[in-house]
Amino acid sequence: MLAHPSGDYAITEMYSVPDDAWYLELDLVRGQRALVTAIVPDEDPAREPTVCFDPRGPHLDIPYEVMRWFMDRVDDEIRTSRAWMRQRPELVEVIQGLRQEHMGAIDDADFPHVLAQVRAAVPEADLPAVIEAAFGRTLDGP
Incomplete structure (x- = not known):
C-alpha cells in the first residue's frame, strides 16, 4: 500500500x-x-x-x-x-507467445533451447529486447 x-x-x-x-x-x-x-x-x-x-x-x-x-x-x-507492446508488431507477437508459453519465467536449463528458437525468429539486434520483455532477464543470465 x-x-x-x-x-x-x-x-x-x-x-x-x-x-x-x-x-x-x-x-x-x-x-x-x-x-x-x-x-x-x-x-x-x-x-x-x-x-x-x-x-x-x-x-x-x-x-x-x-x-x-x-x-x-x-x-x-x-x-x-x-x-514491450510498443515494439514492432512482429516482435510483439513473438514476445506475447513466449510470455504465454513460459508464464514470464524460464529456468536456466531451458534457456539455451528457447534462446535458439528466438534467435531463429527475430533479428539479432532485437534479441536483447525480446528476451528482456518475455522473461525479465538478459542474454547473459537472470
Whole structure:
C-alpha cells in the first residue's frame, strides 16, 4: 500500500492472474473504501487499460491533487507493464507467445533451447529486447 502524503488516501496494487492485469485502487483510508480502480492488462496488447469508479458508492469529491497522484502511478504502471507492446508488431507477437508459453519465467536449463528458437525468429539486434520483455532477464543470465 502506498500512502498519499495527506494520509487520507492510499493506493493498493495487486495482480490478478486470471485477468492477466494489474489492479490499482485509490482507497479512502478512513472508511477503508475503494474509490477508483485502474486495470492495466499486461499480457494482451489488444486490451486497453481502463479506469472504473464505484457506481454503488455515495458521491465523494476527490481532490485534484489526489487524483493526479493516482493517475501518475497508473501511468507509471502502464509504462512499465506494457512497454514491450510498443515494439514492432512482429516482435510483439513473438514476445506475447513466449510470455504465454513460459508464464514470464524460464529456468536456466531451458534457456539455451528457447534462446535458439528466438534467435531463429527475430533479428539479432532485437534479441536483447525480446528476451528482456518475455522473461525479465538478459542474454547473459537472470
